[in-house]
Amino acid sequence: MPRPRHCRYVSATPSVTYFKPRGIPLTALEEVRLSVEELEALRLADLEDLTAIEAARRMRISRHTFGRTLAAARRTVAAALCRGLALRIEGGTYAVASAGQTAADKERKQMQKIAVSSEGPTLEDAVDPRFGRAGGFVVVDLPDMTTSYIDNGASQTMSMGAGIETAERMARAGVEVVLSGYVGPKAFEALTAAGIKVCQNVEGISVGEAVERFRKGELPFADGPNK
Structure with missing residues (x-):
């Protein structure tokens, strides 16, 4: 379909x-x-x-x-x-x-829990460009910017299915949107099935910078996996 x-x-x-x-x-x-x-x-x-x-x-x-x-x-x-x-x-x-908010802007402002693939547990750490095999995810609760960390080490050791396993981990944590670099087809499908939005091609910046760009509407929601 x-x-x-x-x-x-x-x-x-x-x-x-x-x-x-x-x-x-x-x-x-x-x-x-x-x-x-x-x-x-x-x-x-x-x-x-x-x-x-x-x-x-x-x-x-x-x-x-x-x-x-x-x-x-x-x-x-x-x-x-x-x-x-x-x-x-x-x-x-x-x-x-319109000059005011678009539907996407309104949806974005309603999202409270953002997970960013990260090379470390803080907002200052760099975004990990991998989704399925990221070392972990900094989860940011808006609007107060409180953070928690999800270790993703178990998925790094998997020979297959790392993206799906990581997507399921995001769903269990109640994540509403994922910010990452590369999200493959199976992972994207699993995230979409769980109702989780995806922003791709996020790399070369810190986790905190990624969250700020998301809040400003500078990271569009992806409508398909990375090619």
Whole structure:
């Protein structure tokens, strides 16, 4: 069963939604469709010149999802220009991000227990980029930032199934969101089944910095495992 698509956030709905080659009647034209979120990806990357990470944050999606969306948009526009097709902009899975809180922002603020894969037991320790075989997890209870530590050493010694075992350990601890670097397919599926959100590609910073970036909305929820 395919995984449901997560909502992509766009700054506004497009004011112009149709383009056609000059001098050719509509009845003689084929057309291609560009979704609203694909147009937003083009705008952020090619007009605002944002990096993939910055643009993904704007749209509340993972960097990999943004890359796929942008690539699809560029293919569609290239087809319209090179083959002389009409271009219709409509549809997609999107919502307009208001000046206030988005649905994702509200959901984020309701989350109270965050687990960060860590190389040590404190907020000052570095994020461990591994999920399944992380040495442990610093669990942060918001909003007061009290911490506890979950040792994950038993999963490090497993030849198989470390990601699933670690995900089950998170579920037993009542964790609501995991911040880590790499989360594989089986681990991601187990976390999703337990209702735990995932923020990926978090590395090179301390646990405390990761939590602060999450609270600011700078770490999008992943809609699939790392590739």
